[in-house]
Each structure stands twice: as C-alpha cells, then as structure tokens.
Amino acid sequence: MIDVAVAYNKYKFAGYEFLTWIWFLTETDNKYIEETAGDIKEFYIGDKIVIENFKEDSSEKITISGDKANLDEGALALKKGALVTEMKIILKTMDDKDIKFNIKGESLDISGFNILKHKFSSSPEEIEGSVIEKVYFMELLTGIVDKLFQKFILLRISDKWTNTELSKISRWIDERNKSF
Amino acid sequence: MGLLTSTSSFLRYRIEDESQEISSENIRQKLKDNSFPEIPDAEMSESVSGWTTFENPFDPDFESDHIAYGNNIVFCLRTDKKSVPKKIVDKHIAVESKKAMRESGRDYLSKNEKKKLKEEIILRLSLSIPATPDVYDVLWIPDKKEVIFFSGQKSVNEVFETLFRQTFSLSLIRLFPYTKVYFSSSIEENSKNIFYNTKHTKIPE
Numbered sequence: 001m002i003d004v005a006v007a008y009n010k011y012k013f014a015g016y017e018f019l020t021w022i023w024f025l026t027e028t029d030n031k032y033i034e035e036t037a038g039d040i041k042e043f044y045i046g047d048k049i050v051i052e053n054f055k056e057d058s059s060e061k062i063t064i065s066g067d068k069a070n071l072d073e074g075a076l077a078l079k080k081g082a083l084v085t086e087m088k089i090i091l092k093t094m095d096d097k098d099i100k101f102n103i104k105g106e107s108l109d110i111s112g113f114n115i116l117k118h119k120f121s122s123s124p125e126e127i128e129g130s131v132i133e134k135v136y137f138m139e140l141l142t143g144i145v146d147k148l149f150q151k152f153i154l155l156r157i158s159d160k161w162t163n164t165e166l167s168k169i170s171r172w173i174d175e176r177n178k179s180f
Numbered sequence: 181m182g183l184l185t186s187t188s189s190f191l192r193y194r195i196e197d198e199s200q201e202i203s204s205e206n207i208r209q210k211l212k213d214n215s216f217p218e219i220p221d222a223e224m225s226e227s228v229s230g231w232t233t234f235e236n237p238f239d240p241d242f243e244s245d246h247i248a249y250g251n252n253i254v255f256c257l258r259t260d261k262k263s264v265p266k267k268i269v270d271k272h273i274a275v276e277s278k279k280a281m282r283e284s285g286r287d288y289l290s291k292n293e294k295k296k297l298k299e300e301i302i303l304r305l306s307l308s309i310p311a312t313p314d315v316y317d318v319l320w321i322p323d324k325k326e327v328i329f330f331s332g333q334k335s336v337n338e339v340f341e342t343l344f345r346q347t348f349s350l351s352l353i354r355l356f357p358y359t360k361v362y363f364s365s366s367i368e369e370n371s372k373n374i375f376y377n378t379k380h381t382k383i384p385e
Contacts, residue, residue, distance in 0.1 A: 008358065131249040150366055
C-alpha cells in the first residue's frame with residue numbers, strides 16, 4: 001500500500017470522474033443507477049453541484065446551487081474539460097423516506113446527511129432504537145455509494161471505458177450544450 | 181452534526197489489522213482507561229482529549245452506560261480546548277516585550293526570546309480562562325471493520341486517529357477512492373493493479 005497522503009492526491013481524479021459519471025447516468029440511464037443501488041425507488045441530483053476545471057497551475061470552480069438550480073452552466077464547463085468535484089444527491093427509499101446528502105469526489109466523504117421530515121428521538125428511553133435506526137439509514141447510504149463506486153471502477157479499468165463510455169459521455173455533453 | 185442530529189457529516193475509516201478480534205467488554209475497559217480526564221480549569225493547559233460515553237458525554241459512567249447498540253459500538257471523543265483571543269495575547273506581548281527590553285538594556289528581543297515570551301503568556305492566560313468542550317460521536321461497525329467519525333475537521337480527525345491507535349493498538353485508514361479499491365473484497369487483485377496504474381483521461385470533445 002502506498003503512502004496514504006500520496007494516494008489521496010494521486011487518485012482524487014477517480015472520485016471526480018465517478019461523480020461526473022453519476023451525473024451522466026442520472027440523465028441518460030437512471031434505471032441503471034437505481035438497479036445497481038438496489039433498495040431504493042429513486043435517485044437524483046439535489047440542489048447543489050460543484051464543477052472544477054483543473055489546469056496546470058490553477059483551477060476554475062463553478063458552484064451551482066438553489067432550489068431551481070439550472071445545470072446548463074455546469075454542462076458547458078464539462079465541455080471545456082471540467083469534472084464534478086462535489087454534488088448533492090437525493091434518494092427515495094422503499095418506504096418513501098427522502099435521504100439527502102452531499103458527497104465530495106476527492107474523499108467520498110458524506111456531509112449534510114439528512115432524512116427529510118424524519119426526527120430521531122434522543123430521549124433516554126428511545127435512544128437505543130434511534131441509534132439502530134440511524135445506523136440502518138447510514139449503512140443503506142454508504143452501501144449504495146460503495147456499490148456504485150465499485151461498478152464505476154470496474155467499468156473505468158475496462159476497455160469499454162475508452163471504447164464506448166467516454167464517447168457516450170461526450171455525446172451527452174454535446175447534446176446538453178446544444179439545447180442550452 | 182453527530183449521530184442523532186438531524187443533519188450528519190462523517191468520515192469513514194477502515195481498521196487496518198484484520199486479524200485482531202476485540203470484544204465489547206474489552207473495548208469498554210480500554211475506553212475507560214483512556215477516558216476524558218476531569219482536570220480543573222485552573223490546572224488545565226491548552227487542550228485535553230479523551231473518550232466519553234454517548235449517553236452521558238459530560239458525566240460518563242463506563243461501568244453502566246451503554247456502548248453496544250445492536251451489533252455496533254458507539255462512544256464519543258471529547259476535546260476541551262482553551263483559546264486565548266489573539267488581541268489579548270498581542271496586548272500582553274506588547275507590554276511585556278517593552279519590560280523585557282528595559283530590563284536587558286537592549287532595544288530588541290531575539291527571535292527565541294520573542295517565541296518564549298509568547299509561549300509563557302499563552303500558558304499563563306490559558307490557566308485563567310475556562311476550556312470549551314466539544315464532543316464528537318464515534319460509530320464502530322465490527323462486522324465491516326469500519327469506524328465512522330462524525331467530524332470533518334482535520335485537526336480533530338488527527339486527535340481522533342492518534343487516540344484511537346493509542347487506546348486500541350489498532351490503526352485507522354481513511355476510506356477514499358484509492359483505499360476503497362485497496363480494501364475491496366469484490367475487486368480482484370489484477371483489476372486493482374490496473375486501477376493503480378490508471379490516470380485521468382479527458383472526455384473527448
């Protein structure tokens with residue numbers, strides 16, 4: 001195993017490419033995401049996405065956020081070689097709970113993890129049940145991220161990535177920018 | 181931003197040593213041995229850290245408080261820190277530098293003298309102010325050899341990683357793209373090696 005700090009920086013790109021691929025899939029083959037993730041009804045991008053274009057000595061960053069966020073500007077940045085570095089995702093579970101979370105590409109760290117309209121009791125009598133319930137939702141979420149990331153890695157190292165997937169992503173970016 | 185707050189943020193770690201099994205009673209004892217030390221404010225220097233319980237973070241009882249929740253272990257890191265406002269430190273430095281120069285008969289202080297003076301002032305002022313406590317939740321999932329820490333602050337993460345290693349003699353490895361592949365049991369070794377040699381490819385225009 002190589003040094004952790006070196007590995008963190010060297011393979012950040014895999015997380016950025018992963019989130020860019022997720023955006024592509026949500027707009028072209030969302031069924032694939034939902035089937036891969038399993039145990040959910042819906043998977044879609046929330047109200048924030050961060051896109052960065054890394055150049056040799058600088059980087060350009062675009063943050064798109066808000067209730068009616070329009071991702072067109074982000075698609076234009078992708079056309080110029082940028083990648084998604086962070087995004088908000090919303091999942092609908094089988095029992096109709098909406099889980100909202102933010103994921104960073106470089107670390108795959110989760111922040112802002114929130115189960116909408118659901119309150120966990122912290123009263124002493126109910127604390128154990130609340131912890132078990134929250135851990136269930138956390139494991140559901142991390143399990144989904146892990147399954148999707150593993151699918152991405154296996155695709156990314158295969159010939160299919162360079163032979164077909166990259167050109168599909170490129171066509172999607174072109175189509176998006178035509179309608180912009 | 182903890183385990184039971186409405187919004188949570190967390191980091192995932194993998195326990196490096198896969199062979200070592202540790203029982204919940206063993207964990208309880210080790211947490212107790214490295215629990216947060218109650219030190220009076222007047223005797224405490226800049227910062228103190230230790231483990232506490234999830235149930236009673238400010239008054240833990242490691243004999244009776246829960247640490248096992250279902251198959252998982254939950255406890256907390258408590259860090260108490262004293263932070264002296266910069267403007268107060270600067271005021272004391274200005275007054276005491278002048279005094280030190282007058283006593284030495286010089287019109288300057290060396291770099292080392294300035295550094296030493298600043299450290300003495302911060303230490304002295306720290307003893308007269310109360311510490312601010314912070315509590316961060318820890319979730320240990322033994323089945324997955326995974327530990328989840330509810331903070332994304334680099335300095336706190338370092339304190340957590342160090343104390344965890346000292347307490348349990350186990351190293352934690354942050355999970356991020358490379359380590360996720362490295363520890364994956366579903367990705368074959370030859371596929372891992374291909375990934376290790378992969379570099380970013382631009383999306384063609």
